[in-house]
Amino acid sequence: MEVTEVSYRIIADLLEARTGQQLTEGRRWRIGTALSGIFRERGITNIDQLVCLLADNSNGLLAQDVVEALLNNETYFYRDRIMFELLSQRVLPDLAAKRAETKRLSIWSAGCSTGQEALTLAMLFADNPSLWKGWTIDIVGTDISQKAINAAQRGCYTQFEIQRGLGVTQMLRHFNETQRGWEPSADLRKMVRFKQRNILEPAGNIQRFDLVLCRNVLLYFDTARRSLAFDRIAEAMRDDGWLMIGAGETAVGRTELFQSVERHQGLYQRAPASLMSETGENGAYPARRKHAG
Helix, strand or coil: CCCHHHHHHHHHHHHHHHHCCCCCHHHHHHHHHHCCHHHHHHHCCCCHHHHHCCCCCCHHHHHHHHHHCCCCCCCEEEECCHHHHHHHHHHHHHHHCCCCCCCCCCCCEEECCCHHHHHHHHHHHCHHHHHHCCEEEEEEECCCCHHHHHHHHHCEEEEEHCCCCHHHHHHHHHHHEECCEEEHHHHHHHHHHEEEECCCCCCCCCCCCEEEEEECCCHCCCCCHHHHHHHHHHCCCEEEEEEEEEECCCCCCCCEEEEECCEEEEECCCCCHHHHHCCCCCCCCCCCCCCCC
16 A cells, blocks of 8 residues: 555654654555554545544544554564573573562563563463462563553463464463463463553652563664663663563663673663662662653
């Protein structure tokens, strides 16, 4: 479906205004496919007609539907399995030692989409019961898409979705087949909760996390918003916590708040210099600098 330059710019501006994400030229080809469902539901025949309807301020729901459709909610269980092996072998043992006294861990899955990443994290704990016996594990999945969060909260996956990344043994161990579809076990559900949130929003009084996963999210932001996202993540982390981003993303040269972990692509910890300059004696963060966007 042909997209004129004017229509492309209007739709791209709408997405950026609502989410902070950029609809780059490289993603322009997705517009027609992503919006095809809206066209069928509303009897719209082309992009220009859609843009005219968006210009009507009374169509706020249409604008929200367009934004939701353009968001990339691609996900599956154990996506980039090597990254979860890294968590199991390096990060979680470190946190188990650091938090041995409290036996509590808080984890943030930012850009969690329909919940598979958060549930994969829960499986890492469920598969090692001897290490995590008596622990309180709190995994919070957030996403800017309310539609994706609604699906994550329902926690019901099709045969196709459940087979993406999971072997038969894992399916049967951690999920129950029902008339609605495959649902996570009670052991997984008690560790995971979901809520709608934009990662660019201030952290406020939210809990501080021991581990943050923000994979394949930052690549959709421009330089200023990417820097702001790193700020928000740092605000929400404990000083000795861990950050994991996507294999195709980097914090090097993008922020001074994090330093890479040698020989482990995508894995970061807070930079000591940033801790000294950004926290007072009581460890509290002062007001942060403002960013464009």
